[in-house]
Amino acid sequence: MESLQIPYRAVVVGATGGLGAAFMQHLEQDPNCEQVIGLGRHSDPPVDLLDESSIERAAAWLREQAAEWDLILDATGILTIDGQGPEKRLRDLDPAVMARAFAINAIGPALLFKHLAPLLPRNRKGVLATLSARVGSIEDNHLGGWVSYRASKAALNQIVRTTALELRFSHRQAVVVALQPGTCATRLSEPYRSRAPEVLSPEYATGRLLDVLDRLDAEQSGSFHDFEGQRLPF
Ligand SMILES: NC(=O)c1ccc[n+]([C@@H]2O[C@H](COP(=O)([O-])OP(=O)(O)OC[C@H]3O[C@@H](n4cnc5c(N)ncnc54)[C@H](OP(=O)(O)O)[C@@H]3O)[C@@H](O)[C@H]2O)c1
Numbered sequence: 001m002e003s004l005q006i007p008y009r010a011v012v013v014g015a016t017g018g019l020g021a022a023f024m025q026h027l028e029q030d031p032n033c034e035q036v037i038g039l040g041r042h043s044d045p046p047v048d049l050l051d052e053s054s055i056e057r058a059a060a061w062l063r064e065q066a067a068e069w070d071l072i073l074d075a076t077g078i079l080t081i082d083g084q085g086p087e088k089r090l091r092d093l094d095p096a097v098m099a100r101a102f103a104i105n106a107i108g109p110a111l112l113f114k115h116l117a118p119l120l121p122r123n124r125k126g127v128l129a130t131l132s133a134r135v136g137s138i139e140d141n142h143l144g145g146w147v148s149y150r151a152s153k154a155a156l157n158q159i160v161r162t163t164a165l166e167l168r169f170s171h172r173q174a175v176v177v178a179l180q181p182g183t184c185a186t187r188l189s190e191p192y193r194s195r196a197p198e199v200l201s202p203e204y205a206t207g208r209l210l211d212v213l214d215r216l217d218a219e220q221s222g223s224f225h226d227f228e229g230q231r232l233p234f
Contacts, residue, residue, distance in 0.1 A: 004032070185201055
């Protein structure tokens with residue numbers, strides 16, 4: 001990336017996922033990136049979104065490595081839960097499945113923001129971005145279905161906006177955004193992508209998303225963008 005301090009430091013949470021691993025690859029190959037740390041349930045230190053203390057410990061560990069981190073990417077998320085795919089209609093709703101979607105897609109990222117946002121630089125551009133999904137857009141919902149995934153991503157979008165507003169004064173150049181990667185060939189989308197108009201490779205989508213993040217500044221903090229840089233409605 002060109003718009004961050006050179007060299008810059010990056011963290012990817014969910015580094016084992018299809019998109020997280022592709023982000024790691026780009027960042028490892030970027031000569032401007034001095035250090036990139038991949039975190040997840042099996043990293044050292046581990047980060048489990050369902051265990052706040054693991055997030056707190058990882059944040060403290062990152063702080064020991066460096067006082068500030070320029071790029072913090074959350075590439076975690078879930079769609080199929082305990083073998084159950086997204087609901088087609090309301091009668092398929094299972095409260096336990098819905099609660100898990102919220103725990104991983106909304107509350108987990110909120111806890112990441114709580115503990116990792118303080119690591120963003122205070123006096124230069126820093127980016128805190130999370131992978132949301134277009135189907136989380138309320139305005140763009142013309143099909144129905146997938147209520148747990150949609151609602152958990154809509155909640156995530158609200159958490160992004162609220163975090164951006166809170167950081168406005170403490171981290172004036174912070175860019176806090178939700179991203180839509182497009183339908184990508186990963187484990188998460190595998191059972192559902194046969195009807196997608198186009199399926200992107202994780203390498204391509206994450207490369208485009210990093211270009212989008214490079215072009216955003218604090219004025220756009222709190223918004224939602226797709227891999228082509230298009231601003232999406234919440
Ligand atoms: N692929 C697409 O077409 C698409 C489209 C729109 C939006 N997205 C969004 O992009 C994000 C990444 O998706 P992906 O396609 O890369 O999926 P993926 O390959 O299934 O990766 C999901 C990642 O989330 C992590 N994760 C799940 N539960 C966790 C927990 N409790 N604690 C910590 N990490 C946890 C997984 O870790 P483990 O390896 O430990 O399981 C994995 O690293 C998701 O938020 C998804 O909603 C994807």
